Amino acid sequence: MRFARFLLGSSEQIGLVDLQKSVVRPLGPAVQDMVQLIVNAAELKCVPADGEEIPLEEVQLLAPIVPRRNVFCVGKNYREHAKEFASSGYEAGAIKGAEIDEYPAVFSKPPSTIVGTGDDVHLHSHVTQSVDYEAELAVIIGKAGRDIKAENALDHVFGYTIINDVTARDRQRHHKQWFLGKSLDTFCPMGPWITTADEITSDGLDVKCWVNGELRQNANTRDLIFSIPTLIATISAGLALEPGDVIATGTPAGVGIGFNPPRFLTAGDEVKISISGLGTLTNRFV
Ligand code: MG
Numbered sequence: 001m002r003f004a005r006f007l008l009g010s011s012e013q014i015g016l017v018d019l020q021k022s023v024v025r026p027l028g029p030a031v032q033d034m035v036q037l038i039v040n041a042a043e044l045k046c047v048p049a050d051g052e053e054i055p056l057e058e059v060q061l062l063a064p065i066v067p068r069r070n071v072f073c074v075g076k077n078y079r080e081h082a083k084e085f086a087s088s089g090y091e092a093g094a095i096k097g098a099e100i101d102e103y104p105a106v107f108s109k110p111p112s113t114i115v116g117t118g119d120d121v122h123l124h125s126h127v128t129q130s131v132d133y134e135a136e137l138a139v140i141i142g143k144a145g146r147d148i149k150a151e152n153a154l155d156h157v158f159g160y161t162i163i164n165d166v167t168a169r170d171r172q173r174h175h176k177q178w179f180l181g182k183s184l185d186t187f188c189p190m191g192p193w194i195t196t197a198d199e200i201t202s203d204g205l206d207v208k209c210w211v212n213g214e215l216r217q218n219a220n221t222r223d224l225i226f227s228i229p230t231l232i233a234t235i236s237a238g239l240a241l242e243p244g245d246v247i248a249t250g251t252p253a254g255v256g257i258g259f260n261p262p263r264f265l266t267a268g269d270e271v272k273i274s275i276s277g278l279g280t281l282t283n284r285f286v
Contacts, residue, residue: 002279003159004193005034005116006059015054017193023053034065034194035244038142038158063116063190064161065140067246070108071188072235073136073165075178076101077225077250084258090130090169092176104226104234107178109165109248113188120286121166121186123267128168128184131265131285134251135209135217135273137202138163139228140194141247146240153229156241159196162273162281163248164189169257169264189271190246192279200277202228207252210272211265219252221275226250 002017004024014031015024031037076082079100085091086099115121123131142158165182166189172181202221209217226234231247256263265271265285272282 001196001199002193003034003037003064003196005062005064007062008054008059012062017056018053021053022056024056024059025051025053035068038140038243041142041158041243061117061192063114064192064194065190065244065246066111066114067244068111068242069245070110071114071138071163071246071248073107073109073182073248074226074231074250075105075107077104078219078223078252079225080253081251081255081258082225084253084255088257088262090173090257092173100225104231106235107182109182109188112185113183115186115189115283117189117191117281117283119186119189119283121164121189121283122184123265123285124168124184128170128181129264130169130262132167132169132256132262133209133211133216133265133271134165134167134255135207135275136163136165136248136251137205137207137221137275137278138190139202139232139247139249141241141245142197142243144240144242146236146238148232148236148241150227150229150233153232154197156232157197157202157228158243159194160200160202160278161190161194162192162275162278163246164271164273164281164283165248165251169262189281189283191281195278205276205278206274208274209254211263212270217252217254219254221249223252224249
């Protein structure tokens, strides 16, 4: 199943997306909140398969979920990206020959960064001159748990979506941590919807990113250094994950700082990200 949040006129709704018919079926006024829907996931079999159908082109898709707390994010989780980041000069404290971490690097982005597909991302040019894109597979947690074992971790996954982990590289470098550079308003485009875990296998998905139609990132999630079960086990160690928590799993090579000189985003640029089975996330930078 694919669950979308959308606006129809001024009415915010949640619905089931039918890709074959290119329509969305509203779940009605009883289902207003995606986190609550995930909490009640056991009742999803009650979702009506028929009912009103609205053409997707008539709705404005919103970010499929705004989690109750920060988005968990993983850095340097593809080998070639870890190398391009270390050699870019934008990684504070980078050590040559030690680009691949022994443990996952985890940081977060506040919910205030989240926007949907089609929304503008602000360049904040008074704050930064080095805005970069990062195409990423994001995991939506379904079942709460602390100290989750890797072998059980996928039981805790509700579904998947796409995130653009937009980054101000100068802020990332200057402040010697990643929170500020990752957390500017609108810096977390997410969407277009949540695809439930039963629909896809998460370890063989193509991740592609285009800037103004030019293919920049082209990788596969089987190349993740730390797998999704490892990430869930790591993050949930002593920290209870909750339904609706989001984990962005890291970006592959091909970001702007991977070029020499770097190719940062400028006003009017369009970034489009596609992941197999999850759809396409498109945003313009202004
Ligand atoms: Mg990232």
